[in-house]
Amino acid sequence: xxxxxxxxxxxxxxxxxxxxxxxxxxxxxxxxxxxxxxxxxxxxxxxxxxxxxxxxxxxxxxxxxxxxxxxxxxxxxxxxxxxxxxxxxxxxxxxxxxxxxxxxxxxxxxxxxxxxxxxxxxxxxxxxxxxxxxxxxxxxxxxxxxxxxxxxxxxxxxxxxxxxxxxxxxxxxxxxxxxxxxxxxxxxxxxxxxxxxxxxxxxxxxxxxxxxxxxxxxxxxxxxxxxxxxxxxxxxxxxxxxxxxxxxxxxxxxxxxxxxxxxxxxxxxxxxxxxxxxxxxxxxxxxxxxxxxxxxxxxxxxxxxxxxxxxxxxxxxxxxxxxxxxxxxxxxxxxxxxxxxxxxxxxxxxxxxxxxxxxxxxxxxxxxxxxxxxxxxxxxxxxxxxxxxxxxxxxxxxxxxxxxxxxxxxxxxxxxxxxxxxxxxxxxxxxxxxxxxxxxxxxxxxxxxxxxxxxxxxxxxxxxxxxxxxxxxxxxxxxxxxxxxxxxxxxxxxxxxxxxxxxxxxxxxxxx
Numbered sequence: 444x445x446x447x448x449x450x451x452x453x454x455x456x457x458x459x460x461x462x463x464x465x466x467x468x469x470x471x472x473x474x475x476x477x478x479x480x481x482x483x484x485x486x487x488x489x490x491x492x493x494x495x496x497x498x499x500x501x502x503x504x505x506x507x508x509x510x511x512x513x514x515x516x517x518x519x520x521x522x523x524x525x526x527x528x529x530x531x532x533x534x535x536x537x538x539x540x541x542x543x544x545x546x547x548x549x550x551x552x553x554x555x556x557x558x559x560x561x562x563x564x565x566x567x568x569x570x571x572x573x574x575x576x577x578x579x580x581x582x583x584x585x586x587x588x589x590x591x592x593x594x595x596x597x598x599x600x601x602x603x604x605x606x607x608x609x610x611x612x613x614x615x616x617x618x619x620x621x622x623x624x625x626x627x628x629x630x631x632x633x634x635x636x637x638x639x640x641x642x643x644x645x646x647x648x649x650x651x652x653x654x655x656x657x658x659x660x661x662x663x664x665x666x667x668x669x670x671x672x673x674x675x676x677x678x679x680x681x682x683x684x685x686x687x688x689x690x691x692x693x694x695x696x697x698x699x700x701x702x703x704x705x706x707x708x709x710x711x712x713x714x715x716x717x718x719x720x721x722x723x724x725x726x727x728x729x730x731x732x733x734x735x736x737x738x739x740x741x742x743x744x745x746x747x748x749x750x751x752x753x754x755x756x757x758x759x760x761x762x763x764x765x766x767x768x769x770x771x772x773x774x775x776x777x778x779x780x781x782x783x784x785x786x787x788x789x790x791x792x793x794x795x796x797x798x799x800x801x802x803x804x805x806x807x808x809x810x811x812x813x814x815x816x817x818x819x820x821x822x823x824x825x826x827x828x829x830x831x832x833x834x835x836x837x838x839x840x841x842x843x844x845x846x847x848x849x850x851x852x853x854x855x856x857x858x859x860x861x862x863x864x865x866x867x868x869x870x871x872x873x874x875x876x877x878x879x880x881x882x883x884x885x886x887x888x889x890x891x892x893x894x895x896x897x898x899x900x901x902x903x904x905x906x907x908x909x910x911x912x913x914x915x916x917x918x919x920x921x922x923x924x925x926x927x928x929x930x931x932x933x934x935x936x937x938x939x940x941x942x943x944x945x946x947x948x949x950x951x952x953x954x955x
Contacts, residue, residue, distance in 0.1 A: 469762040472716055474523045475723035476759040477514070480507070481526040486748045488537045501537075501546070503752055505556055508534045508563045510756035513654055515567060517763040534560065535569040551587035555602045562609035579611050590614050596624035597643055604650035618651060618661040627666075631673050633680050633780075633867040633894050634901040638689070638728070641677055645692040648674065652699035655760075659699050668778065671700045675707065676780040676864065676894070682711050683831045683868040686728050687718050691757040694764065704770040705777035710828045715758060722747070727754040775828060775860050780893050789896060789903075790948070796906050797944035800937050803910030808927070812935040815880070817844035820851055827857040830865060835877055838865060842877075845884035846946065855888060863894035870901050875913050875936050878902060879943035886946040899947060902940060912940040 480487075487507045511530040519527065537543060538560060547557040558578055564570045582589060589602060590613070600621040606613045622628055626643040648670065652659045659667065674696045681689040690711050697708055718725055730750040738746055770777070804810070818840025821827045830841065842862075850858050862885050869878035878898060885895050905912050911933045919928035 469712075469716065470520065472719050473759050473762050474520055475719065476725065476755050476762075477519075477523045477526040479723035479755060480752070480759070481529055483748055483752065484530065484533045486745075487530075487752070488533055501543070501553075501556065501560070504534060504537055505560050505563075506753055506756060508560055509654060510760055512563050512567050513656060513760050514763065516656065517760075519763070531564070531567050531569055535564050538564055538570065554581075554587035554589070555598075555605055558609070559605045562605055562611075565609060575609060575611070578609060582606060582611050582613055592616070596621045597626070597647070600625060600647065600650050604653070608653060622647065622651075622662070622666070627670050627673065630669075631677070632897050632901075633676055633864065634870045634898045636677070636680070636871070638686070641681060641689055642692070644673060644677060645689065645696050648696040648699050649692075655695040655699035657699075658701055667700060671697075671702050672778045672780045674700060675702065675705065675776045675778060678711055679707055679776060679831060679861065679864040680868055680871075682707075682714060683865055684871070687715055687725055688727050688754040688757060690715050691725075691754065691761040694761040695757065698764050703777050704767060706770045706773075706775045706824055706828060707777075709769045710825075710831070712762070714832065716762065719758075720747075720751070723755075724751040725754040725758040727751050730754075772824065775824060775857050779860070786896065786900065789900060792903050793899065793944050793948050796903050797941060797948060799906065799910035800912065800941040800944065801910075803937055804934065804941060807911075807934050807937075808930045810934050810938040811930060812938070815839045815843040817847050820844050820848075821854055821858070822851070823854070824857055827854055827861050830861055835874070838877060839880055842880040842884040846880075846886075846942075849887055856890070859885070859888035859890060859892055862888065863892040863898060866898040867894055867901075870898055873913075875902065875905060876939040879939040883943040883946040886950050902943070906940075911937045913937075 487503045507530055511527050511534070514527045515524075515531065543557065543560075547554065547561075550557070558581075561570060561574055561578060565572075565575055581587075594602075599615055600618065603613070603615045603618065603621065606615070625647050626640055627647050631640065631644065648659060649655065651661060659670075662670065674693055678690065678693040678697070681693065694708065694711060694715070702708075715725075720726060724747060727750045730747070735743065735746065818837060820841060821830065830838065833841070845858070845862075862881050866878045866881035866885065869875075869881060879902065882895065882898055882902065885892075902912075905914070907914070913933070913936045915928070915932045915936070919932055922928060922931055
């Protein structure tokens with residue numbers, strides 16, 4: 444099949460790039476981030492030994508080039524634009540080395556990443572056109588077994604995007620076919636979605652939108668709506684987890700999908716902006732302040748680069764987006780999560796599990812955990828969104844207040860959006876007591892979020908043959924000598940789960 448050159452693909456109407464001006468405070472943050480990136484170029488492109496380095500060692504350079512090409516279309520101050528140009532120039536110097544040519548022709552398992560690097564530099568005018576012809580020859584000859592249909596759909600979609608961006612002919616399946624077989628082709632479970640699956644979601648959107656530089660194309664209206672709801676739900680979920688790398692990528696996905704402004708997205712941008720470190724970088728998911736404090740000063744730069752460079756790149760991209768006016772009052776998530784038909788067995792499982800949990804508790808020692816004191820309830824939409832940033836004790840206190848007194852009428856619908864996401868976040872970290880408390884607080888809330896049923900099903904799956912909840916052998920093995928695991932772990936966890944099941948089975952919403 445033939446592929447249209449990149450100039451024939453749709454772009455944002457009236458402009459060749461998605462960015463026009465940064466949100467309030469975004470421009471200085473982007474400038475500081477790019478200054479940090481420019482100062483770390485020797486780490487993006489370290490000197491190579493005589494023997495070629497492993498293929499994976501070039502990942503930071505490729506990711507730098509992806510971001511720099513994107514940012515070259517953004518509206519930046521002169522110093523930041525010069526930093527972006529230096530990044531692209533450094534990548535072009537790296538590509539000119541014989542060692543990279545060695546990898547292109549001999550590291551066949553990573554061919555598409557080296558091809559991607561060449562395509563990006565061709566797109567930014569830093570390589571001669573004969574490099575495109577050389578790539579076309581490799582594709583025509585099926586170098587690296589490129590057209591093997593047994594490759595995973597995600598990898599084939601990535602490869603198709605790279606070749607399409609480079610205007611290269613190929614015989615790969617179409618985007619619609621690959622989309623149906625990829626992670627976004629089916630509903631995403633927020634209670635069980637892994638970090639890997641969340642990145643797969645963002646990357647599918649990126650491949651369909653040229654890294655959010657063009658509107659997502661080839662999707663039907665139904666698939667676009669489902670993808671948008673999934674992205675919004677994941678944004679809330681990973682905002683609650685403090686995963687700033689995915690928060691930035693999901694904000695870019697919102698732009699690619701042309702999603703409407705939402706209070707959640709406004710809050711996510713504000714929170715992302717607040718994470719910038721004093722040196723201008725943004726902390727990645729493996730950046731640990733406690734580890735930083737223990738590091739000798741001469742080791743910090745290497746530690747920070749490995750854990751911050753990617754988040755700094757995607758944060759700089761996300762903070763250049765012009766999202767227009769802040770969202771008005773109304774739903775916090777826009778659009779809402781995609782609907783999912785209720786499992787008719789869920790109510791039956793919940794009632795049966797509650798009966799077994801009560802039998803376990805009746806034969807066990809009394810629950811030693813004291814009741815959680817109710818805390819103040821959020822009084823406005825900003826307070827509801829702030830629950831995504833709250834610590835565990837605060838969430839338990841809010842859940843206790845909601846269970847005791849019910850939700851404040853003015854915020855009930857917004858709490859119905861956020862609490863199920865928080866319950867799913869607790870399940871992802873295997874905090875069953877917190878998940879149970881939040882699910883109990885969800886019982887009277889309407890409209891019922893599909894995330895409630897997904898969280899409930901995940902909680903029910905943790906019931907053990909004896910009726911208790913949770914697989915806590917590892918935690919039990921760390922208890923002080925002489926401590927009874929049943930009293931210290933299994934009873935409190937099971938009691939919390941039983942309270943949640945009692946609250947949920949008492950509502951008509953579970954009578955499916």
